Amino acid sequence: MTAAMPPAAPPAPPAPPVAAVPVVVPLRAAEVLALHERLLATPGWPASEPAPADDGLLHWVRTNHRHNGSLWAEEDLARRTQVADAEIAANKRAIDRHNQARNDATERVDEILLVALGLVDAASACTDAPRATVPATARLNSETAGSMIDRLSILALKVHAMRQQTARADVDEAHRESTRAKLERLLQQRDDLAGCLDALLADAAAGRAYFKVYRQFKMYNDPRFNPALVAERARGGVPAHGPAAREGSAPAGADAAGMAERGDGG
Numbered sequence: 001m002t003a004a005m006p007p008a009a010p011p012a013p014p015a016p017p018v019a020a021v022p023v024v025v026p027l028r029a030a031e032v033l034a035l036h037e038r039l040l041a042t043p044g045w046p047a048s049e050p051a052p053a054d055d056g057l058l059h060w061v062r063t064n065h066r067h068n069g070s071l072w073a074e075e076d077l078a079r080r081t082q083v084a085d086a087e088i089a090a091n092k093r094a095i096d097r098h099n100q101a102r103n104d105a106t107e108r109v110d111e112i113l114l115v116a117l118g119l120v121d122a123a124s125a126c127t128d129a130p131r132a133t134v135p136a137t138a139r140l141n142s143e144t145a146g147s148m149i150d151r152l153s154i155l156a157l158k159v160h161a162m163r164q165q166t167a168r169a170d171v172d173e174a175h176r177e178s179t180r181a182k183l184e185r186l187l188q189q190r191d192d193l194a195g196c197l198d199a200l201l202a203d204a205a206a207g208r209a210y211f212k213v214y215r216q217f218k219m220y221n222d223p224r225f226n227p228a229l230v231a232e233r234a235r236g237g238v239p240a241h242g243p244a245a246r247e248g249s250a251p252a253g254a255d256a257a258g259m260a261e262r263g264d265g266g
Contacts (some may be wrong), residue, residue: 029194
């Protein structure tokens with residue numbers, strides 16, 4: 001008689017799935033608002049400000065805000081009517097410089113956020129063709145997080161300026177009452193936008209949404225592309241270098257924000 005075979009050992013249970021490491025939201029809107037307010041309260045800002053702790057994300061948020069603050073001041077000066085034309089021309093040139101630098105900083109904020117969120121390959125983030133690593137089901141948000149932070153900076157400047165209007169002693173009460181109402185609207189707009197920024201970053205961290213770095217290719221600041229500057233150079237009036245900006249310097253639609261958004265009380 002053949003001996004009975006021992007029963008086969010039961011199959012090993014499958015290994016538990018490896019849980020995906022959640023992506024941490026790299027920035028909160030409250031941090032941005034607090035930074036903007038702190039800088040606005042710093043004596044001598046934006047001409048001078050405390051040295052940044054590093055050159056990371058908040059450094060570029062600060063840089064964006066500083067150039068928006070300088071842009072605001074130059075816009076005020078450019079509206080003067082009792083100074084020489086040369087002074088207004090100098091203001092306009094300064095506006096161009098600050099606007100370019102502000103847009104460059106906005107772009108850098110987007111690059112750092114996208115890498116931190118795992119949505120772009122780090123090695124390609126600063127190129128004109130970043131390699132995206134987004135889930136196939138994620139929705140594309142048309143506005144970037146950097147653009148929202150830029151708009152929050154402009155709103156902080158508006159709130160600051162409007163708050164000063166509410167305390168003026170050289171105007172009547174009707175003026176102060178009107179500006180108090182405008183201030184409330186501006187604060188609500190800023191709160192709404194801050195909520196949208198938090199929602200976008202949370203969705204991006206969860207793989208539900210993503211955004212891109214939009215290269216602006218600001219041709220009017222670059223003497224290689226601006227036809228008026230090309231013509232001047234052909235006549236020997238302008239060197240080939242000059243105020244050329246880094247190609248690809250702003251999210252779509254941001255160029256007008258520093259000037260057009262000032263219409264509500266700036």
